[in-house]
Amino acid sequence: MVNRQVARIALLWVLIHWAPHVYANPANLETGRDIFYKHCQACHGDKGDGKTFAANVLNPPPKNFTAEQSKKELTEERMIQSVTEGRKGTAMMPWGSNLTQKEIRAVVHYIRKKLMQLK
Numbered sequence: 001m002v003n004r005q006v007a008r009i010a011l012l013w014v015l016i017h018w019a020p021h022v023y024a025n026p027a028n029l030e031t032g033r034d035i036f037y038k039h040c041q042a043c044h045g046d047k048g049d050g051k052t053f054a055a056n057v058l059n060p061p062p063k064n065f066t067a068e069q070s071k072k073e074l075t076e077e078r079m080i081q082s083v084t085e086g087r088k089g090t091a092m093m094p095w096g097s098n099l100t101q102k103e104i105r106a107v108v109h110y111i112r113k114k115l116m117q118l119k
Contacts (some may be wrong), residue, residue, distance in 0.1 A: 028106050028109060029106075029109065029110055029113065029114065031103065031106040031107075031110075032106035032107045032108070032109050032110025032111070033110050033114070035099065035103055035106060035107040035110070036048075036107050036110055036111065036115075039095065039098075039099075039107075040107065040111075042054060043055075043058070043062040043091065044062050044063065044065065045062075047066060047115065048064070048065035048066055048111060048115030048116070049064050049065070049066045049067075050062040050063060050064040050065075051064075054091075058090075058091045060089075060090055062091070062092075063092075065111055065115045065116050066115060066116065070116065071116050071118060074116070076108060076112060079108045079111065079112070080104055080105065080108050083095050083096075083099070083104045083107065083108060084096035084101075084104055
């Protein structure tokens with residue numbers, strides 16, 4: 001019983017300390033960047049500011065990731081859910097059947113780190 005509990009704690013510790021390194025590696029950022037420019041840039045813009053032709057014709061306009069309000073309200077979990085399931089009442093389509101969870105996490109990490117400039 002105690003050994004099983006120690007093993008669980010050790011596994012949890014490894015996951016907590018290892019996971020950030022997986023998402024922070026340059027290859028993951030490169031993958032996220034590639035996915036962003038292939039699937040997201042047309043609506044969200046090169047800089048993630050939503051300043052595209054699509055912003056003029058979509059209601060509501062695409063999310064501006066560089067806005068302070070977006071930085072406050074868009075948690076990583078919400079962004080992953082939005083990419084996976086889409087956003088009802090918006091043009092944001094679900095990508096969960098086109099991208100793997102690893103790819104979705106990579107693009108969200110890229111947006112948060114490079115476009116939103118969050119840690």
